[in-house]
Amino acid sequence: MFTFIIRRSIQTIPVLIGVTVLVFMLMHLIPGDPAQIIAGESASEQQVEQMRERLGLNDPLPVQYFKYISNAVQGDLGSSVRNGRAVADEISARFWTTVELAVYSTILSIFIGLIAGIISATRHYTLTDVSIMIVALFGLSMPNFWLGLMLIQWFSIGHISWLPFDTAWFSPSGWGSWQQNVLPVITLGTAGAAIIARMTRSSMLEVIGQDFIRTARAKGVKERVVIYRHALKNALIPVVTIVGLQFGSLLGGTVLTETVFAINGMGRLIIDAIRARDFPVVQGTVLVISLLFVLVNFLVDISYRYLNKRVDLD
Amino acid sequence: MKKELLKVNDLKQHFPIKGGLLGRTVNHVKAVDGVSFTVYEGETVSIVGESGCGKSTTGRAVLRLDEPTSGEVYFDGENLLSLNKREMRAKRKDLQIIFQDPYASINPRQTVRQVLEEAIVIQNVIPPNEREEKIKELMEKVGLGAHQIDRFPHEFSGGQRQRIGIARALSVDPKLIICDEAVSALDVSIQAQVINLLKQLQREMKLTYLFISHDLGVVRHISDRVIVMYLGRIVEVADKNSLFENPKHPYTKALLSAIPVPDPKRKKERVILTGDVPSPIDPPAGCRFHTRCPFATDKCKEEEPELRTTDGMSEQHEAACHYIEELSS
Numbered sequence: 001m002f003t004f005i006i007r008r009s010i011q012t013i014p015v016l017i018g019v020t021v022l023v024f025m026l027m028h029l030i031p032g033d034p035a036q037i038i039a040g041e042s043a044s045e046q047q048v049e050q051m052r053e054r055l056g057l058n059d060p061l062p063v064q065y066f067k068y069i070s071n072a073v074q075g076d077l078g079s080s081v082r083n084g085r086a087v088a089d090e091i092s093a094r095f096w097t098t099v100e101l102a103v104y105s106t107i108l109s110i111f112i113g114l115i116a117g118i119i120s121a122t123r124h125y126t127l128t129d130v131s132i133m134i135v136a137l138f139g140l141s142m143p144n145f146w147l148g149l150m151l152i153q154w155f156s157i158g159h160i161s162w163l164p165f166d167t168a169w170f171s172p173s174g175w176g177s178w179q180q181n182v183l184p185v186i187t188l189g190t191a192g193a194a195i196i197a198r199m200t201r202s203s204m205l206e207v208i209g210q211d212f213i214r215t216a217r218a219k220g221v222k223e224r225v226v227i228y229r230h231a232l233k234n235a236l237i238p239v240v241t242i243v244g245l246q247f248g249s250l251l252g253g254t255v256l257t258e259t260v261f262a263i264n265g266m267g268r269l270i271i272d273a274i275r276a277r278d279f280p281v282v283q284g285t286v287l288v289i290s291l292l293f294v295l296v297n298f299l300v301d302i303s304y305r306y307l308n309k310r311v312d313l314d
Numbered sequence: 315m316k317k318e319l320l321k322v323n324d325l326k327q328h329f330p331i332k333g334g335l336l337g338r339t340v341n342h343v344k345a346v347d348g349v350s351f352t353v354y355e356g357e358t359v360s361i362v363g364e365s366g367c368g369k370s371t372t373g374r375a376v377l378r379l380d381e382p383t384s385g386e387v388y389f390d391g392e393n394l395l396s397l398n399k400r401e402m403r404a405k406r407k408d409l410q411i412i413f414q415d416p417y418a419s420i421n422p423r424q425t426v427r428q429v430l431e432e433a434i435v436i437q438n439v440i441p442p443n444e445r446e447e448k449i450k451e452l453m454e455k456v457g458l459g460a461h462q463i464d465r466f467p468h469e470f471s472g473g474q475r476q477r478i479g480i481a482r483a484l485s486v487d488p489k490l491i492i493c494d495e496a497v498s499a500l501d502v503s504i505q506a507q508v509i510n511l512l513k514q515l516q517r518e519m520k521l522t523y524l525f526i527s528h529d530l531g532v533v534r535h536i537s538d539r540v541i542v543m544y545l546g547r548i549v550e551v552a553d554k555n556s557l558f559e560n561p562k563h564p565y566t567k568a569l570l571s572a573i574p575v576p577d578p579k580r581k582k583e584r585v586i587l588t589g590d591v592p593s594p595i596d597p598p599a600g601c602r603f604h605t606r607c608p609f610a611t612d613k614c615k616e617e618e619p620e621l622r623t624t625d626g627m628s629e630q631h632e633a634a635c636h637y638i639e640e641l642s643s
Binding site for chain 1: 406415
């Protein structure tokens with residue numbers, strides 16, 4: 001197990017290099033002269049030259065890259081063009097908000113998705129199953145910014161004419177208290193719950209049809225234990241993969257969700273930075289989010305080891 | 315007088331066919347359609363027949379792995395079909411099954427120890443402090459090493475896995491074991507080993523086997539009595555020697571003539587059946603075999619023959635044909 005972790009860590013190195021190269025290139029992929037664009041159209045020749053010097057654009061590319069990396073490794077991601085604050089500080093002030101949002105949403109989608117999927121699979125082709133799958137299809141199809149707006153309208157901006165009660169239960173913006181957290185977490189977690197439910201259902205159905213499930217029943221194992229100990233454990237592998245990949249789109253989804261709910265997280269930081277052409281901030285945030293994604297998939301790979309004994313990772 | 319261990323009465327297993335927009339039941343597959351037989355303590359009874367004749371379905375229905383449509387299954391004098399779920403789970407201690415596919419029938423995520431322990435714990439056959447020893451003893455009994463106890467199924471070969479399946483069935487000290495094509499998935503040399511193991515275990519542990527197979531060679535080797543099934547019905551039942559030496563039903567004769575004889579000089583009289591097995595959704599009226607029987611008459615198309623015995627047949631040898639006497643001569 002230990003050797004596996006070491007080896008798997010080494011395998012992430014090329015990924016990390018790729019990520020940093022891409023993030024670094026961001027600056028150079030801007031059409032035109034980045035210094036001119038960042039300094040603004042009306043900037044004088046001297047100001048643009050100053051900006052170029054400040055961004056280190058006069059060095060050869062490899063040197064720029066290694067400077068960027070060695071600074072990044074030491075926690076220095078440059079400073080914001082807008083307000084001169086360190087990018088690392090800007091991010092760390094918002095990092096946990098986004099992580100909390102993503103983690104809560106993931107927990108919600110796993111919880112709802114697994115339960116719905118198991119119910120669907122154990123009662124397949126019944127009305128319950130069909131209803132769950134239709135609801136899941138809706139959950140999957142709704143764009144999350146739209147869902148967010150609808151939730152705000154229904155549950156936080158007061159009375160709705162066709163509801164017999166006041167619906168201003170949740171706060172429409174911000175993050176921290178539970179009244180603020182509920183709607184964004186639902187908004188972000190819905191699509192994941194739907195995908196996990198569908199995946200769990202089909203995976204469970206496949207396993208339930210296998211002989212060893214019949215063996216377990218022949219032993220006299222209780223139906224509940226058959227489902228959880230024998231079927232679910234074997235059905236979880238594809239579900240875990242989906243959860244890992246889902247986490248990536250979840251991080252992307254935070255950009256929209258945070259904007260809709262005016263949450264001061266990394267997602268909104270990116271949006272604001274893009275609007276202000278604050279490229280060091282964009283670079284830094286994208287880097288941190290990518291690292292988070294790599295880390296999550298690393299954890300998913302390790303969890304395979306526990307779920308599937310045939311994956312001999314050592 | 316031998317003791318009746320298992321008595322099956324008019325067992326039927328009809329599977330609904332759902333169709334149409336609303337998923338209504340449009341028809342039934344009559345996989346097993348009125349089967350009655352008795353298994354005595356300590357003997358090996360085989361059920362043979364071609365694919366789809368209902369042999370495996372019969373085995374599963376007896377164990378209530380699929381809930382039978384109707385009929386009675388008496389085990390030790392108690393009707394299994396009248397038990398509730400909890401009572402049935404407890405009863406499973408006495409009736410075990412070995413499945414055909416040793417690759418699919420063991421949970422890939424459990425070690426051999428967990429596989430064997432689960433059954434022992436559920437049925438609570440022995441006190442916890444003796445379980446470890448029991449598992450090791452089981453492993454040795456089926457010819458596996460006690461040191462292999464913590465391995466996963468994928469670390470074993472097909473024959474070894476089937477031995478695990480056997481150990482699992484034995485772990486709760488059952489009285490009856492249903493071997494559902496238990497050796498069909500194994501290659502011939504391994505088949506012989508496993509069959510010999512089954513026979514040896516039967517002697518040692520006084521087991522009763524209901525052996526489901528399509529392999530007549532294997533059946534001849536292991537059985538005391540043989541039941542021949544065709545399209546969900548029993549067509550002939552007899553002790554092994556009577557059946558193999560003196561088959562009465564035309565279908566049995568055709569089946570037996572298909573056994574290869576390892577003697578190039580001996581001329582074989584093959585009875586070649588024409589046509590396919592009719593659909594079990596809508597089986598032929600009268601004798602179910604009449605569509606393929608070389609001797610069929612109008613009577614066969616209308617009247618369904620019952621299992622019966624006549625002169626020249628040994629005790630307990632029965633066949634379901636209108637013309638046993640004529641065909642014998």
